[in-house]
Amino acid sequence: MLILLxxxxxxxxxxxxxxxxxxxxxxxxxxxxxxxxxxxxxxITISNDVSYKRDMSYRAVPLSALLTGIKPDDHLQxxxxxxxxxxxxxxxxxxxxxARAWLAIEDPAEPWPALSEDKPGAGPxxxxxxxxxxxxxxxxxxxxxxxxIKRLAPVAERFPALLPDPALKADDPVNKGFALFQKNCLACxxxxxxxxxxxxxxxxxxYNPTEYFGADFLKRYIRDPQxxxxxxxxxxxGFSAEVLPDGDxxxxxxxxxxxxxxxxxx
Numbered sequence: 001m002l003i004l005l006x007x008x009x010x011x012x013x014x015x016x017x018x019x020x021x022x023x024x025x026x027x028x029x030x031x032x033x034x035x036x037x038x039x040x041x042x043x044i045t046i047s048n049d050v051s052y053k054r055d056m057s058y059r060a061v062p063l064s065a066l067l068t069g070i071k072p073d074d075h076l077q078x079x080x081x082x083x084x085x086x087x088x089x090x091x092x093x094x095x096x097x098x099a100r101a102w103l104a105i106e107d108p109a110e111p112w113p114a115l116s117e118d119k120p121g122a123g124p125x126x127x128x129x130x131x132x133x134x135x136x137x138x139x140x141x142x143x144x145x146x147x148x149i150k151r152l153a154p155v156a157e158r159f160p161a162l163l164p165d166p167a168l169k170a171d172d173p174v175n176k177g178f179a180l181f182q183k184n185c186l187a188c189x190x191x192x193x194x195x196x197x198x199x200x201x202x203x204x205x206x207y208n209p210t211e212y213f214g215a216d217f218l219k220r221y222i223r224d225p226q227x228x229x230x231x232x233x234x235x236x237x238g239f240s241a242e243v244l245p246d247g248d249x250x251x252x253x254x255x256x257x258x259x260x261x262x263x264x265x266x
Contacts, residue, residue, distance in 0.1 A: 016031060016032040016033055016108055016124075017031075017032050017106075017123070017124035017125070018030065018031050018032070019035070019103075019124075019125050019146065019147070019148065019149070020147065020148040020149075021066060021067075021148070021149050022148060022149070022150040022151065023067065023068065023069055023070060023149075023150075023151050024069065024151055025069065026068040026069035026070075028068075030066070032105060032106070032107075032108065032124060035061060035103070035105045035125075036059060036105055036107060038061045038065070040061050040062055040065045041059055041060065041061050041105070042059070042060065042061075043057055043058070043059055043060075044057065044058055044060045044102055044104075044128075044130060045057045046058065046128050046129075046130065049128065050128075050139050050142040050237075051115055051122050051126070051142060051144050052113070052115065052122070056112075056128075058102070058104035058105070058126070058128060059104070059105050059107060060102040060103060060104045060105060060128065061102065061103050061105065062096070062100065062101070062102055062103075063093050063094075063101040063102060063103050063127065064093065064094045064095070064096060064101070066103060066149075067090070067093060067094060067149075070090050070093075070094065070151060071090065072090055072091035072094055073090070073091070074090040074151055075087070075088070075089060075090065075151070075152055075153065075154045075155070076088045076089075076090050076093065076149055076150065076151055076152070077149070077150045077152050077196065078127055078143045078146050078148075078149050079143075079146070079147055079148045079149075079150065079196070080143050080144065080145045080146055080147060081145040081146075081147050082145060082198075082199065083197060083198025083199045084143055084145075084187055084188060084197065084198075084199050085186075085187055085195070085196040085197045085198075085199075086127075086140055086141060086143045086187040087155055087182050087183070087186050087187065088141060090151075092135050092137070092141075095135070098131055098134035098135055099129055099130070099131050099132050099133070099134045099135025099136075099137050100129065100130045100131065101127060101128075101129055102127070102128050102129070102130065103125055103126075103127060103146075104122075104125065104126040104127075104128050105124070105125060106121065106122075106123030106124045106125070106126070111123065115144075120145075122144035122145060123144075123145065124145070124146075125145075125146040125147075126142075126143075126144040126145070126146065127141070127142060127143050127144075127146060128142060129141070129142065133242070136243070137243075138183055138184050138239070138243050138244065139237045139239070139243065140183065140184050140185075140187040140188070141183070143187070155182050155186065159194035159195060160194075161191070161192035161193065161194035161264045161266075162178070162181075162182075162186075162191055162192065162194050162195070162259075163178070164177075164178050164255065164258055164259070164262070165258070165262065173250075173251045173254055174251075174254055174255050174258045176248075176251045177251035177252045177253070177254045177255025177256075177258070178255050180244070180248050180251060180252040180255070181252060181255050181256070184239060184244060184252065185203065185252075187199070188200035188236070189201065189202065189203045190202045190203070191203045191204045191205075191259060192204050192205060192259070192262070192263060192264040192265075192266065193205060193264070193265070193266020194264075194266070200236065202266075203256060203259075204256075204259050204260070204262075204263055205263060205265060205266065208256055208257075208259060208260045208263075209221075209256060210253065210256050210257045210260060211260060215253055215257075218253055218256075219249055219250075219253060222238070222239050222244070222249060222252075222253075223238055223239060223240070223241075223249075224238040225237075225238060226238075
């Protein structure tokens with residue numbers, strides 16, 4: 001069982017943590033001090049960090065250096081301490097060109113700042129990207145407070161309740177919307193009770209957001225949640241047109257609309 005010593009207690013002294021890599025035969029647990037001494041550790045600068053909204057510097061290891069035995073067609077899940085579960089194709093995480101994934105490591109002697117006035121920092125481990133625009137990396141692919149990274153079967157195999165009508169062609173916009181849902185929504189939300197996230201509400205049970213939002217308002221909400229609903233504890237990030245182009249946003253909403261007719265009570 002993963003144990004984070006001290007970092008869960010906001011305001012308490014930060015102690016070393018551990019990261020579980022559940023990669024089958026190549027599984028192992030890394031301690032903070034081991035990662036900070038990794039032969040490939042270096043200082044990187046992230047411009048306009050997704051979580052901190054400003055430039056940040058980290059001691060970090062290329063994630064590809066830690067994913068021993070993982071192949072580009074494998075599927076991984078990064079699980080955070082708060083229940084956020086990012087579903088991620090392995091290929092971008094293994095890439096050494098263009099957008100590159102790094103595991104940022106919080107040094108207990110130099111703790112990272114709080115994410116906001118009433119929240120802890122992004123540590124002990126944070127998946128960050130250099131040159132994210134080159135890979136169209138979404139905010140959901142920047143999980144912070146990471147506790148484990150697991151190799152799993154693809155989402156469609158694990159959660160058939162998420163699948164669109166199998167009669168649809170592979171290139172149907174609804175199937176493309178399903179792929180976008182996996183990339184941008186499944187880290188926080190379940191649908192039909194399916195998914196591993198413990199963070200946000202189910203997006204089909206009892207009601208799908210397309211049933212209570214007009215399509216235009218739903219798109220506005222996805223672009224900028226606080227523009228429609230303002231409250232201090234809001235956690236959903238906005239998805240800009242650079243991250244989720246208008247065409248992709250339309251296909252994502254189309255998938256949600258399609259799933260209204262495929263409700264399965266958990």
